[in-house]
Amino acid sequence: MILTWQLTENISNSIVEFLRDKVTAESLQLLDQNGVAKAVNVYAGRVVNNNWNLPLIQVYYDVSPDLNRLEIGSNKRLKSHQIVIEIRTLLSGQELNLSDWVIEKINDGVDIYDYTPNSLNPDVPAKSLIGHGRVDFVSCVSVPLWDDADVYDKNRFRITCKIWLNTF
Amino acid sequence: MITAIVTRKGSPIPTVVKQLTEGLSEEHTKLLAEEHQKELKKNIEETRERVKKSTGLHLADAIDVEKVSEGDLKGYGVGNINTLNKKAPWWAWINFGRAFSGRTVPPSDKGSFTDGSGVPSKENFRQGLWQHNVFSKDNILWGFTPDKAIQAHNFIERALGTMINKVRSLLR
Numbered sequence: 441m442i443l444t445w446q447l448t449e450n451i452s453n454s455i456v457e458f459l460r461d462k463v464t465a466e467s468l469q470l471l472d473q474n475g476v477a478k479a480v481n482v483y484a485g486r487v488v489n490n491n492w493n494l495p496l497i498q499v500y501y502d503v504s505p506d507l508n509r510l511e512i513g514s515n516k517r518l519k520s521h522q523i524v525i526e527i528r529t530l531l532s533g534q535e536l537n538l539s540d541w542v543i544e545k546i547n548d549g550v551d552i553y554d555y556t557p558n559s560l561n562p563d564v565p566a567k568s569l570i571g572h573g574r575v576d577f578v579s580c581v582s583v584p585l586w587d588d589a590d591v592y593d594k595n596r597f598r599i600t601c602k603i604w605l606n607t608f
Numbered sequence: 609m610i611t612a613i614v615t616r617k618g619s620p621i622p623t624v625v626k627q628l629t630e631g632l633s634e635e636h637t638k639l640l641a642e643e644h645q646k647e648l649k650k651n652i653e654e655t656r657e658r659v660k661k662s663t664g665l666h667l668a669d670a671i672d673v674e675k676v677s678e679g680d681l682k683g684y685g686v687g688n689i690n691t692l693n694k695k696a697p698w699w700a701w702i703n704f705g706r707a708f709s710g711r712t713v714p715p716s717d718k719g720s721f722t723d724g725s726g727v728p729s730k731e732n733f734r735q736g737l738w739q740h741n742v743f744s745k746d747n748i749l750w751g752f753t754p755d756k757a758i759q760a761h762n763f764i765e766r767a768l769g770t771m772i773n774k775v776r777s778l779l780r
Contacts, residue, residue, distance in 0.1 A: 487759065593712070
């Protein structure tokens with residue numbers, strides 16, 4: 441059996457897809473230093489890739505801080521998935537605006553899908569809805585501004601949230 | 609109409625209630641702060657990538673619980689930022705993946721690894737710690753140029769994530 445994406449990957453990707461859809465729907469853009477509008481990009485992954493284009497929203501799963509027994513006499517667990525959303529922008533202050541936008545969008549939760557590989561079109565996996573992920577915000581902080589930070593770290597905001605899935 | 613006047617010898621009831629509430633709140637705050645400190649230290653250890661250095665300052669040791677008061681407000685703080693900046697300024701690099709200098713990749717240096725080697729073998733990779741300006745066992749000061757950025761360990765967020773649910777079980 442080839443093990444495909446399980447719940448954690450499904451949740452991460454559902455959030456990435458959710459944010460991409462919202463960005464596209466609103467044609468969300470931010471200005472660069474020359475006043476040129478730049479589309480906001482949404483990327484998945486813990487490590488910053490030098491090919492990523494700013495401004496960006498980076499999403500990755502970090503840890504599952506809760507794995508509690510849901511009820512006595514059952515192996516059902518109430519598990520949270522802690523997701524880190526890093527906002528990185530070209531100009532100072534934009535990261536705050538973009539973080540407000542992200543918080544507002546995900547505040548009502550995110551539909552979580554089960555993805556299965558699609559050999560005919562690998563970039564578009566088949567998906568089916570498995571539930572609605574509730575969001576609890578853990579922290580929302582500006583990453584301190586320090587001298588000589590590279591372009592990805594100059595204007596950075598970090599949102600950490602827990603996703604709880606209602607279906608279990 | 610019957611009116612009951614409840615008194616306690618010594619102090620009026622509201623004063624006693626206030627004293628009890630304040631005492632309990634302070635006790636609870638202290639309890640949460642101490643537990644938060646434990647979670648921060650636990651997450652630092654759990655995300656450690658290399659062995660702990662035997663001497664010198666450690667990040668976990670720089671996270672203190674301290675009593676803070678401002679006017680009538682009394683509470684406890686965890687991880688004084690000034691103390692951290694002084695004793696373990698690399699806290700931000702470890703948590704956010706970026707140093708105060710803006711670096712993500714450590715700078716080049718000269719020295720050797722703790723096992724006395726200058727170039728660790730495949731078997732010993734990640735086992736030794738780099739020692740600045742310490743000669744190797746063959747008496748060479750080796751050069752070292754890291755090429756990978758330090759990853760964000762998120763120990764602050766991880767501790768917060770755990771504490772949010774722990775609060776319910778801690779405050780009874």
